[in-house]
Amino acid sequence: MSKSVSVLTPGETVACCSPLVSSPLPQETAEQIAPLLKALADPVRLRLLSLVAAHADGEACVCDLNDAFDLSQPTISHHLKVLHESGLLERSKRGVWVFYRVQRAxxxxxAALIGGGL
Amino acid sequence: MSKSVSVLTPGETVACCSPLVSSPLPQETAEQIAPLLKALADPVRLRLLSLVAAHADGEACVCDLNDAFDLSQPTISHHLKVLHESGLLERSKRGVWVFYRVQRAxxxxxAALIGGGL
DNA sequence: TCAAGACATCGACAACCTTCTATGTCTTAG
DNA sequence: CTAAGACATAGAAGGTTGTCGATGTCTTGA
Structure with a gap:
């Protein structure tokens, strides 16, 4: 699918293209990062994450989060699971309640990856 | 769907919940940001963006990008369109070729939003 | 022991996404 | 003018996602 370019001298490289100056993301890395971004790429999950982060001690219980949305409890539970499995939210159970905490790291x-030119 | 909490004094708030300490993302904001993240949340698009960013003068032509993937030309064209319409890639046509440039801002x-606790 | 409440899981359905092939639109070279 | 090449668009197939109601699992209080 890709045209061989190895036999061309620098001056002969195709007219439209400029050379690479830094190395692009390897496919493997891209495939590791995409799921993280996918977990983040939903308005409900963004608000969930932000709600947890906004709580006093950095954690919030599900009962609290449920009430902040006009969505069914299973739906919120699903979104929390996505955030947890992607590694963005930490989970801990205390008594009857389940608490979630943002994984700042x-x-x-x-943020570093996105902000730093990728 | 949400229980009213306004009549409770601080001491009466439900046992599981800690108060908010900073304000969570408004729904409207979340709905503006999610599409941006969605555009980013694909391995092919991550690599496309990174490839463009890695080019010498900050821009790359489509012909160049096509050859970097084992995907059909229309598929790459589609992904570039998504990135462009989300505002992450700027487009400019010169002669027969189309160039894309990363919108660093x-x-x-x-990055600022994600890095700064949301 | 039993009932109630907090949360998770299941199964279903509609909407959406990624990819493809086929085709269209421009632009330039001859 | 015509042919070739660069890129976009259209339409379809298959997989994935968001949401729901129903139900299951724990834990606690009575």
């Missing part, structure tokens, strides 16, 4: 890594 | 904004 994961968010920071993502 | 959009990426920086996203």
């Amino acid at each position: 994961a968010l920071a890594d993502l | 959009a990426l920086a904004d996203l």
